[in-house]
Amino acid sequence: MTTMKIVADTTRCVGAGQCVLTEPDLFDQSPKDGTVIVLDDDPPPELHRAAREAALVCPSQALSVEE
Amino acid sequence: MATSEMSDLRQFPVIRTCPYTPPTEYRELARDEPIARVGLPDGGWAWAVSRHEHVRQVLNDPSFSADRSHPDFPSQAPAGQKPQRLDEADRTILTMDPPEHGPARRAVLGEFTVRRINALVPEIQRIVDEQIDQLLAGPQPADLVETLSLPVPSRVICAMLGVPYADHPFFQVNTAAMIKRDTPMPERREAFDRIRGYMSDLIATKEADPPDDLLGRQIRQRRAEGAYDRRSLAALGFLLLVAGHETTANMISLGTLKLLDDPEQHAKLRADPERTAGAVEEMLRYFTIADSAVARLATADTTVGDVTIRAGEGVLLLGLVANRDPDVFPDPDAFDVERPARHHLAFGFGPHQCLGQNLARVELRVVFDALLRRVPTLRLAAGVADLPIKSDASIFGLYQLPVAW
Numbered sequence: 001m002t003t004m005k006i007v008a009d010t011t012r013c014v015g016a017g018q019c020v021l022t023e024p025d026l027f028d029q030s031p032k033d034g035t036v037i038v039l040d041d042d043p044p045p046e047l048h049r050a051a052r053e054a055a056l057v058c059p060s061q062a063l064s065v066e067e
Numbered sequence: 068m069a070t071s072e073m074s075d076l077r078q079f080p081v082i083r084t085c086p087y088t089p090p091t092e093y094r095e096l097a098r099d100e101p102i103a104r105v106g107l108p109d110g111g112w113a114w115a116v117s118r119h120e121h122v123r124q125v126l127n128d129p130s131f132s133a134d135r136s137h138p139d140f141p142s143q144a145p146a147g148q149k150p151q152r153l154d155e156a157d158r159t160i161l162t163m164d165p166p167e168h169g170p171a172r173r174a175v176l177g178e179f180t181v182r183r184i185n186a187l188v189p190e191i192q193r194i195v196d197e198q199i200d201q202l203l204a205g206p207q208p209a210d211l212v213e214t215l216s217l218p219v220p221s222r223v224i225c226a227m228l229g230v231p232y233a234d235h236p237f238f239q240v241n242t243a244a245m246i247k248r249d250t251p252m253p254e255r256r257e258a259f260d261r262i263r264g265y266m267s268d269l270i271a272t273k274e275a276d277p278p279d280d281l282l283g284r285q286i287r288q289r290r291a292e293g294a295y296d297r298r299s300l301a302a303l304g305f306l307l308l309v310a311g312h313e314t315t316a317n318m319i320s321l322g323t324l325k326l327l328d329d330p331e332q333h334a335k336l337r338a339d340p341e342r343t344a345g346a347v348e349e350m351l352r353y354f355t356i357a358d359s360a361v362a363r364l365a366t367a368d369t370t371v372g373d374v375t376i377r378a379g380e381g382v383l384l385l386g387l388v389a390n391r392d393p394d395v396f397p398d399p400d401a402f403d404v405e406r407p408a409r410h411h412l413a414f415g416f417g418p419h420q421c422l423g424q425n426l427a428r429v430e431l432r433v434v435f436d437a438l439l440r441r442v443p444t445l446r447l448a449a450g451v452a453d454l455p456i457k458s459d460a461s462i463f464g465l466y467q468l469p470v471a472w
């Protein structure tokens with residue numbers, strides 16, 4: 001079974017929240033400045049698709065998934 | 068560039084005459100020349116970029132500037148009506164570049180997180196229900212733009228900012244004047260100055276004891292950081308007020324039109340409320356109302372596709388075309404509420420991607436859910452071909468949408 005690591009570059013994040021819309025179990029936003037908080041950087045396999053989708057829709061390429 | 072060559076260029080702006088179908092010129096560009104030189108009203112030219120992949124690349128590349136007041140920034144406004152250079156204090160995140168843009172955007176981002184916006188749902192629901200009550204209590208046919216499309220986003224953004232809604236006729240008139248492409252420059256400038264003056268006076272009244280609204284919280288936060296300046300907060304308030312109501316209003320009108328005119332898709336939504344959020348994304352993609360609002364100025368030579376864009380050249384990002392890129396959206400001209408469409412570019416892309424996008428999403432979802440369920444017999448009271456289209460505005464939409472039920 002493959003493992004995955006989600007890496008977020010908060011300096012690039014522009015707080016669009018597209019990741020949170022994609023998978024609220026994996027992502028949240030800082031209440032202060034809206035930047036991304038990764039809730040689980042080693043997601044279970046059933047959330048791998050959502051993690052890839054989040055990396056795709058993120059407008060600032062702040063998210064990457066390593067598989 | 069030689070004039071003989073110039074005269075061969077397709078001329079922008081291209082007018083949208085059909086609410087559904089992008090103009091023929093757009094289709095030709097996408098098919099024949101996805102990165103093309105096009106003529107601008109001031110006699111200059113810019114690159115028009117049509118592919119999804121290329122639009123994403125340009126909007127996410129820091130060597131393209133968003134400074135709309137730069138003299139070389141490509142403008143689709145009539146000749147002689149290009150925006151003037153803004154004073155330092157009047158600039159907003161919309162026109163800022165890195166490194167200045169990020170911190171300025173983060174200073175308000177906390178107000179627009181998915182969580183914060185979701186907390187506003189009950190308030191938005193109440194506003195939507197009140198407007199639908201008003202619609203139903205009035206005569207038929209009714210104009211949906213006046214009774215629902217405009218008041219909902221306008222009331223919501225007023226409540227968020229702490230702007231008295233009673234003043235909305237004032238800024239509605241002035242916003243419309245600013246957005247119409249052929250408003251003469253002096254009038255556009257006057258409309259701009261009036262809203263800005265209003266915003267500045269309003270903020271002044273909040274300074275003594277900042278209330279718990281967006282503007283009040285910004286006063287406190289900026290004071291705490293030792294960076295409070297009324298004029299720059301007024302510029303932000305102005306941006307939010309203007310960006311926050313025309314756009315969403317046009318999407319309410321166009322989305323309703325499409326649903327009433329497409330019984331099959333309408334039925335799909337009625338059958339399952341879970342589909343509304345996806346339908347909203349599809350509407351945003353399909354209409355891409357801010358298509359002609361997204362442009363950039365190259366500040367370094369950059370290769371995009373087969374083309375080298377040189378520093379100093381302008382770029383128009385044709386989101387409307389990119390959102391119908393068949394490589395990304397199969398059968399792109401079909402309106403399909405079940406299509407996965409969230410990677411559309413209707414909110415732009417990159418660091419300037421719409422700050423209010425999650426607010427707009429929630430407003431649209433609540434509106435369509437309520438309208439479909441509370442007024443199941445809603446129907447168009449005019450032919451689609453007869454609807455007054457905003458072909459003369461930089462934000463696409465409808466002036467009126469007659470409905471009956």
Ligand code: HEM
Pocket residue numbers: 133160161162172224306307310311312314315318356357360361362412413414415416418419420421422423424426427
């Ligand atoms: C359906 C409705 C909306 C559409 C289609 C839309 C579209 C857009 C687009 C395309 C941009 C990017 C401009 C660029 O890259 O140059 C943008 C930026 C922006 N929008 Fe929206 N918008 C909508 C609703 C809203 C709302 C409701 C608000 C505020 C309450 C808002 C506030 C902003 C702001 C402040 C920016 C500038 C962000 C920045 O430059 O960092 N918009 N919008």
Ligand code: SF4
Pocket residue numbers: 008012013014015016017018019020027029034035036057058059060061062063
């Ligand atoms: S989608 Fe990207 S830019 Fe937006 S909040 Fe998530 S990480 Fe940040």
